[in-house]
Amino acid sequence: xxxxxxxxxxxxxxxxxxxxxxxxxxxxxxxxxxxxxxxxxxxxxxxxxxxxxxxxxxxxxxxxxxxxxxxxxxxxxxxxxxxxxx
Numbered sequence: 001x002x003x004x005x006x007x008x009x010x011x012x013x014x015x016x017x018x019x020x021x022x023x024x025x026x027x028x029x030x031x032x033x034x035x036x037x038x039x040x041x042x043x044x045x046x047x048x049x050x051x052x053x054x055x056x057x058x059x060x061x062x063x064x065x066x067x068x069x070x071x072x073x074x075x076x077x078x079x080x081x082x083x084x085x086x
Contacts, residue, residue, distance in 0.1 A: 013061045
């Protein structure tokens with residue numbers, strides 16, 4: 001049996017999301033502390049948005065991965081740049 005498991009893109013995407021979420025929560029708490037505001041520990045949970053099934057979440061992850069893998073379109077260059085770079 002091999003010690004190396006195959007990489008699963010959907011799992012990697014979930015891991016990235018989790019890490020980003022944790023880092024974002026930390027940065028918000030740090031900014032509140034630095035500004036002198038009290039962190040009351042309140043978490044806002046939106047319940048009025050669309051509800052996703054596990055299959056729906058899998059489709060969202062698959063779509064995001066497909067977007068990452070898609071070749072970039074030179075027409076998407078930032079119009080504010082005037083140096084010819086994209």
